[in-house]
Amino acid sequence: MPIRGGYRNYLVISISSLLILILIALPMLSPLLDRILHPLNGSFGSLRIAFLEGYIEIDGLNGEVNVLYDGLGIPHIYASNYIDAYKVMGFLHAKDRFFQMDVMRRLAQGRLSELFGELTLDIDRDFRHLGLYISAEKTLDYIANSNEFSWEYQALLAYTEGVNQFLRYLEVNGISLTEYSLLGLKPEPWKPVDSISIGKFMAWSLSWSMEDLNLQELVNRNGLEILVDLDLLDRSLNTPILDKFKVDTDVDIDAPISRESPERIPVDGVIDILEGLDEVRQIFGMVYASNNWVVSGDLTRDGYPIVANDPHLTLTAPPIWYYIVISFSDGFNNLGASLPGTPVILLGRNNYVAWGFTNVGPDVTDYYYFLWDGDKYLYKGVWHELDRRVESIRVWDGNEYSVVEYIVNDTVIGPLYEYDGVRYAMRWTGSQVTLEFVAVMRYNYAEDIYGLIDAAKYFHVAPQNLVAADIYGNILYYPAGLYPVRNASYLGEVRGRNLFNLGYLPFNASNGEGEWIGYIEFNNIPHVINPDEGFVVTANNKVVGDYPFYLGWSWADRYRYVRIKNLLLEKAGSLTLDDMMSIQVNLKSYAAESIIPYALDIIRGRDFSGIYLDAFELMDRWDFILTPDSKAAPLYIQWLYNIHRGLWGDVLGDLPIRLIPLETTEDVIKRFLDGSLGSYEAWVGDVGDIIYKAFLNAVDELEGRYGDIENWRWGDILKYRITHFMGDVLPWLNYRVYDGQGGLYTVFPAGFSPGEPPYEISSSQSMRSIYVLDGESISIYFALPGGNIGIVFSPHYEDLLDDFVAYRYFRLEAYESLDESPSRYRLVFRGG
Amino acid sequence: MNLKRIFKIILYLASLTVIYMISLDLTPPTYPYYLISPVVVGLFAGLMSTRNMDLVVLSILPIPIYYIAFLLSITEVYTLNKVLSTGLILYIPIIYHLILAFSISALIYNVRILLRS
Incomplete structure (x- = not known):
């Protein structure tokens, strides 16, 4: 038809x-x-990388390098020399975590807008202002030109080459990584300064602070008396890591400079500018909290020292850490948590030593104001012109780049922050050449704790509480770092005491105040080798009690420290690996134990009925453990927050609540019960009434949001919601959501901002590691909140998160030979 | 429908799927090159279609067949679930290519009819 x-x-x-x-x-x-719109090779390009195996050619390899990925997605590198090992390490870091590395380097360098456009322009301006990339370049230059560090420099170059070999592999094979496909961009080659920049960013996030300005504003509003009355500087309620440390030098602070400027120094506006930077630190970085401890063989059942470490950092998808094992043909092994973008195992062990860090959190940032004549400032008797720096920031709009210029004014001390005529220069220890990269590279190859100590001399910023042990039975604590020694300024007599600004308030630089006259000598930094007690615990608490130098004032409350110490002492002499694990995941709050019974006593006898009575009884019988099923935990969190805010809300106003330690609140409550508030009298209102109303409001808040007490399940209110950098736009990049547990002060913590539930855990243990130095097996027991591989389609993207939340550990071992190593899939690298 | 016809349809579908797959592999993943694959499929279907637009309708099938084959090639359950969870990112290219291939084959088929009539 x-x-x-x-x-x-x-x-x-x-x-x-x-x-x-x-x-x-x-x-x-x-x-x-x-x-x-191009299927598969577009958005799904990373699929081809997720299961990559077989032979890969890398230019310049001296020998064949085998990489076996085990069942946890952890690569075991078998190499004959370190240059080959670092080249392959760079390749693997890039293969499994390139986007993360790229974001971190750009964050540090103020170049995020080259990926994300105007969305991140403010962050870039902040980091250009800070000038992290300048100090990274100076540091790299110094390392590159020093014969002393040629080994480390060669390792860095090899690593860089490995990263770029991976990028070439992508290009040659026509593969586009998922994130870059979606952004419409190509990955940019890696440079050695990028690794240094990432190190600088980490150091910045762990040590930079604007607390001097916050404290000054607190003084502006309340007078210097508040510093003494609330014991904000000495922190005598805090339990130090070491009781005392004797130095071998005379420390002279007898000739401080009198403060001629008025007590009230404006900081408004500048605080607002810096709050943006502080938020970045909270989001991306690293919140300064962690736990570690080392126990000698005298305290363990099997007679071997054990090191435990759980750094508390922002939880991200993928995690900050990338576990790796590097085994050399001579039998030397390095294994642990590496930092993608850098050729170091930052926290780990080798055949001989194991080490861990917690953040010291010292005062290594100062703010200075000057006498001005127009745009000239007076410093050391000379009028200086501001040094104008023009930063050009490239901004991607989806199709092309535009350039935004940003002007920074630098003083001889550091960058100037200015708002409405209020001007402060900032000085931070990390703004200069710092060699922590060298230090950690040398930790990786130390052969005993004395090798670690030698390496620690180069660990400049951010100071870390290094705990370590070796297979010979030695244990060590050394909070190595650069601690400035300043010209103090005399603030006056306050409550019968001569008060000196040692670094916790801004200085008048024109007057010569606060000049950094040097750093505490390495040998005079408080430390201990093989302490009589047989163990050392650190949890960001005060480093030392009796000690002549100023280290800082903003220490973490003592609660985690005391809990860990008590648990170790309970079983001293018979401690096992299992004990260490159970301590690391302990959810019993020493803060709750120290405060709640006393707070309950204050309101006991009040006329409660209905849900208030039920809530009181719930709190009264609570065991202080913040499990996901706990109904008391949310009430505790809300009540504690209300108490703290209620007591200090008037003195703080809109200043951060962290300025006043929880220990101070604890002390107020206990003194109130004793009948004498002492120096707190002038600052708090009716304590009994505050605590009572705080309780009622907490119950009201929870009932209003969740109804009956039966619904107040902690795991329903607090969640692990771990997100990818692009997770807001592409939620499938995020991890699954889990019920939360723990609190702000538990050993296994949950970092969140209390006040208005529900909550999301932003920071917690970024990993847990335990090392047993028995001189035989070279292994780590660990947990990771996510997966080792950062490719979203990899089965190892989040496969370890279940176990992390459920307190389970894995064993990572360095095998003696290739044949022993269990292998899920294998890559063989050959020279091209 | 007899066996011969069924066999012919299967052969036809397989050919179109292979054409789609090969043209995807050979063309750069950028605009306008990724349009080539559905255009080629649509052209082929439109030219080969004989009556009742049956083969024109079938021209949309190579694209989901290709994707289903891709999904079936994924042996890891986690990976498969993750790919499926990408939502629109997975489905938009399928729908786009499908509509384009069908539109082209329908256009060509109907132009052929007009030219003959």
């Missing part, structure tokens, strides 16, 4: 033509649509 044309054909032709035109035009109108 012949086919006949008709109106239907014309209709179909018209509609088809229109559809075709629209479909062809759409990608031109929408860059995002354009990027996803």
Whole structure:
């Protein structure tokens, strides 16, 4: 039958033509649509990398390098020399975590807008202002030109080459990583300064602070008396890591400079500017909290020292840490948690030593004001012109780059922060050449604790509480770092005491105040080798009690420290690996134990009924453990927050609540019960009434949001919601959501901002590691909140998170030979 | 429908799927090159279609067949679930290519009819 044309054909032709035109035009109108329209190689490009195995050619390899990925997605590198090992390490870091590395280097260098456009322009301005990339470049230059560090420099170059070999592999094979496909960009080659920048960023996030300005504003509003009355500087309620440390030098602070400036020094506006930077630190970085401890063989059942470490950092998808094992043909092994973007195992062990860090949190940032004449400032008797720095920031708009210029004014001390005529220069120890990269590289190859000590001399910023042990039975604590020694300024007599600004308030630089006259000598930094007690615990608490130098004032409350110490002492002499694990995941709050019974006593006898009575009884019988099933935990958190805010809200105003330690609140409550508030009298209102109302409001808040007490399940209110950097836009990049547990002061912590539930845990243990130095097996027991591989389609993207939340550990071992190593899949690298 | 016809349809579908797959592999993943694959499939289907637009309709099938084959090639359950969870990022290219291939094959088929009539 012949086919006949008709109106239907014309209709179909018209509609088809229109559809075709629209479909062809759409990608031109929408860059995002354009990027996803090539199936598979576009958005799913990373699939090809997720299961990569076989032979890979890398230029310049001296020998064959085998990499076996075990069942946890952890690569075991078998190499004959360290240059080859670092090249392959760079390749693997890039293969499994390139986007994360890229974000971190750009964050440090103020170049995030080259990926994310205007969304991140403010962050870039902040980091250009800070000038982290300048100090990274100075540091790299110094290392590159020092014969002393040629080994470390060669390792860095090899690592860089490995990263770039991976990027070349992508190009040659026509593979586009998922994140870059979606952004419409190509990965940029890696440079050695990028690794140093990442190290600088980490150091910055752990040590930079704007607390001097916050404290000054607190003084502005309340007078210097508040510093003494609330014991904000000495922190005598805090339990130090070491009771005392004797130095071998005379420390002279007898000739401080009198403060001629008025007591009230404006900081408004500048605080607002720096709060943006502080938020970045909270989001990306690293909140300064962690636990570690080392026990000698005298305290363990099997007679071997054990090191335990759980650094508390922002939880991210993928995690900050990347576990790796590097085994050399001579039998030397290095294993542990590496930092993607850098060729170091930052926290780990080798055949001989194991080490861990917690953040010291000392005062290594100072703020200075000057006498001004227009734009000239007076410093050391000379009028200086501001040094104008023009920063050009490239901003990606989806199709092309535009350039935004940003002007920074630098003083000889550091960058100037200015708002409405209020100007402060900032000085931070990390702004200069610092060699912590060298230190950690040398930790990796130390052969006993004395090798670690030698290496620690180069650990400049951010100072870390290094605990370590070796297979010979030695244990060590050394909070190595650069601690400035300043010209103090005399603030005056306050409550009968001569008060000196040792670094916790801004200085008048024109007056010579606060000049950094040097750093505490390495040997005079408080430390201990093989302490009589047989163990050392650190949890960001005060480093030392009786000690002549100023280290800082903003220490973490003692609660985690005391809990850990008590648990170790309970079983001293018979401690086992299992004991260490159970301590690391302990959810019993020493803060709750120290405060709640006393707070309950204050309100006991009040007329409670209905849900208030039920809540009181719930709190009264609570065991202080913040499990996911706990109904008392949310009430505790809310009540404690209300108490703290209620007591200090008037003196703080809009200043951060962290300025006043929880220990101070604890002391107020206990003194109130004793009948004498002492120096707190002038600052708090009716304590009994505050605590009572805080309780009622906490119950009201929870009932209003969740109804009956039966619904107050902690794990329903607090969640692990661990997100990818692009997770807001692409939620499938985020991890699954889990019920939360723990609190702000538990050993296994949950970092969140209390006040308005529900809560999301932003920071917690970024990993847990335990090392047993028995001189035989070279292994680590660990847990990771996520997965080792950062490729979203990899089965190892989040496979360890279940176990992390459920307190389970894995064993990572360095095998003696390739044949012993269990292998899920294998890569063989050969020279090209 | 007899066996011969069924066999012909299967052969036809397989050919179109192979054409789609090869043209995807050979073309750069950028605009306008990724349009080539559905256009080629649509052209082929439109030219080969004989009556009742049956083969024109079938022209949309190579694209989901290709994706299903891709999904079936994933042996890891986690990976498969993750790919499926990408939502629109997975489905938009399928729908886009499908509509484009169908539109082209329908256009060509109907133009052929008009030219003959």
